[in-house]
Amino acid sequence: AQTVTQSQPEMSVQEAETVTLSCTYDTSESDYYLFWYKQPPSRQMILVIRQEAYKQQNATENRFSVNFQKAAKSFSLKISDSQLGDAAMYFCAYRRVSGNTPLVFGKGTRLSVIA
Amino acid sequence: NAGVTQTPKFQVLKTGQSMTLQCAQDMNHNSMYWYRQDPGMGLRLIYYSASEGTTDKGEVPNGYNVSRLNKREFSLRLESAAPSQTSVYFCASSEGGIDNQPQHFGDGTRLSIL
Numbered sequence: 001a002q003t004v005t006q007s008q009p010e011m012s013v014q015e016a017e018t019v020t021l022s023c024t025y026d027t028s029e030s031d032y033y034l035f036w037y038k039q040p041p042s043r044q045m046i047l048v049i050r051q052e053a054y055k056q057q058n059a060t061e062n063r064f065s066v067n068f069q070k071a072a073k074s075f076s077l078k079i080s081d082s083q084l085g086d087a088a089m090y091f092c093a094y095r096r097v098s099g100n101t102p103l104v105f106g107k108g109t110r111l112s113v114i115a
Numbered sequence: 116n117a118g119v120t121q122t123p124k125f126q127v128l129k130t131g132q133s134m135t136l137q138c139a140q141d142m143n144h145n146s147m148y149w150y151r152q153d154p155g156m157g158l159r160l161i162y163y164s165a166s167e168g169t170t171d172k173g174e175v176p177n178g179y180n181v182s183r184l185n186k187r188e189f190s191l192r193l194e195s196a197a198p199s200q201t202s203v204y205f206c207a208s209s210e211g212g213i214d215n216q217p218q219h220f221g222d223g224t225r226l227s228i229l
Contacts (some may be wrong), residue, residue, distance in 0.1 A: 002125060045205065091157060091158065102160050105158040108157050
């Protein structure tokens, strides 16, 4: 079974600085999708960024980018120019490519942003 | 755009009571999901419905039943609530068949069982 590990239960960053959240996963599949979701105190789950495993280029969405290392099964999220609104729980998630398979989530990293 | 709507938002039950959590989506998505979120555990899949008329067990299905009433609605039932089912429950939907599409989540139902 696939597993997703987020080894940092909590992280903090100064406003305007850069922070990287770690995620590793275990799978025997060669093709799959990876996601980062943000959950602010409101409890909404918001998609931050996605990565297709067959793409070598790292995904980028404005201040958010990933470092996808397929061989190492690593998928870290970098947040640049951190803002107070970035404070949230961040979940890494994995999905197989075959059928309508559900996401497998990591346990999350709580990010605090210090003014 | 309503997206995914869950009702109720909060509920307190006594042990042994039954309850149905409702979920509806207006995005014409094929797939729907129920998760529970507990502190330090992330989101764990309870059941999902890949398409109308089908349901499958997830990681933690015991104590729950689901019904995919139609394409829009996917309900989660607790037949005899137990304190271990105290959690925040999330419903989600996705396009299905298009694997890289994200899931859209409801705002959650906070359920406490005394």
